[in-house]
Amino acid sequence: MIRIGVLISGSGTNLQAIIDACNSGYIDGKVVVVISNKEDAYGRVRARKAGIPEYYISHRGKSREEFEDELIEVLEKYEVDLVALAGFMRILSPHFVRRYYGRLMNIHPALLPAFPGINVQEKQWEYGVKIAGCTVHFVDEGTDTGPIIIQAAVPVYSDDTAEDVRLRILEQEHKIYPLAIKLFAEGRLTIEGRRVIIQGEKKKGGFLMNPSE
Numbered sequence: 711m712i713r714i715g716v717l718i719s720g721s722g723t724n725l726q727a728i729i730d731a732c733n734s735g736y737i738d739g740k741v742v743v744v745i746s747n748k749e750d751a752y753g754r755v756r757a758r759k760a761g762i763p764e765y766y767i768s769h770r771g772k773s774r775e776e777f778e779d780e781l782i783e784v785l786e787k788y789e790v791d792l793v794a795l796a797g798f799m800r801i802l803s804p805h806f807v808r809r810y811y812g813r814l815m816n817i818h819p820a821l822l823p824a825f826p827g828i829n830v831q832e833k834q835w836e837y838g839v840k841i842a843g844c845t846v847h848f849v850d851e852g853t854d855t856g857p858i859i860i861q862a863a864v865p866v867y868s869d870d871t872a873e874d875v876r877l878r879i880l881e882q883e884h885k886i887y888p889l890a891i892k893l894f895a896e897g898r899l900t901i902e903g904r905r906v907i908i909q910g911e912k913k914k915g916g917f918l919m920n921p922s923e
């Protein structure tokens with residue numbers, strides 16, 4: 711059973727998906743601590759409702775390293791095996807990333823390496839992509855550049871609003887983040903350079919084409 715620390719800044723729907731997947735036994739793990747850098751993040755309420763210790767650590771008025779040292783102190787206290795960023799809206803410096811490399815994951819709402827950065831659901835819609843998606847990756851020292859663990863693709867229809875696209879992506883985020891953590895907990899992920907090798911990978915095949923005819 712792995713010990714998971716989750717970092718959030720917002721509503722925490724991915725956090726909830728991870729908690730639920732641990733509680734159901736899908737993930738052989740437990741969320742042992744949640745840290746938010748935003749005081750009013752609803753994810754904090756989710757953590758409390760689930761009986762998980764949660765901390766609010768503001769980044770304001772601190773150097774990046776000072777802020778990260780406070781995160782590290784809590785993560786070490788709870789002896790986490792994996793740090794999952796779930797809507798955590800701060801860039802982490804090499805100081806933090808080097809310490810947790812290989813056990814630090816992020817979810818990004820686009821098919822990387824397309825659309826790194828923020829507000830990318832809207833950017834995909836504006837760009838006019840016909841297929842959007844999401845990515846779980848290990849975090850490296852770049853922004854949204856780390857080794858990719860899993861991706862899911864969704865169609866974007868002509869009459870979609872940007873909000874429709876956001877919600878369609880989010881639905882898949884709630885599947886792929888628990889799956890990535892499950893694979894990690896089972897010891898099935900190996901990083902080889904940029905590539906993540908997955909032991910016992912299911913090869914389902916198929917493809918997504920949009921429009922489909």
Ligand code: GRF
Pocket residue numbers: 718719720721722723724725753796797798817818819880883
């Ligand atoms: C998700 O779309 C995630 O991919 C992005 O921020 C959003 C967080 O949503 N990084 P939530 O807080 O998990 O509901």
